Amino acid sequence: GGSMFPHLKNFNLKQWIEDNRANWGQRRTIWEDSDFIAFVTRGPNSRKDFHIDPGDEIFYQLEGDLNLHFINSQGKLEVALIQAGEMFLLPADVPHSPRRGDGSWTLVVERKRRPDEVDR
DSSP states (O other): OOOSSOTTOOOOHHHHHHHHGGGOOSEEEEEOSSSEEEEEEESOOOOOOOBOOSSOEEEEEEESEEEEEEEOTTSOEEEEEEETTOEEEEOTTOOEEEEEOTTOEEEEEEEOOOTTOOOO
């Protein structure tokens, strides 16, 4: 565990992305040694399955679009189109499948799992 950046110190997220864009991979974690995990993930992604997180998730779309597929409380499939500059709060226990195209960059903040919790 640990953090890419220390607590109690700001950093320029956009500059960090620019500095590392060429060798990014799929995901880079910013913080994970607090009550929250923050990471930036990019597209394209090939994952199409749905998963369920035990805590709320915040999505902030930095660049491009995110198609967030989710199952609503009536059991129906919905797709939230989240565009650059937009945020979305996904409540806990909602089945979802984030789908990103090429050029999609998303900041995700979620509560760290408690010892008795797992993603489903």
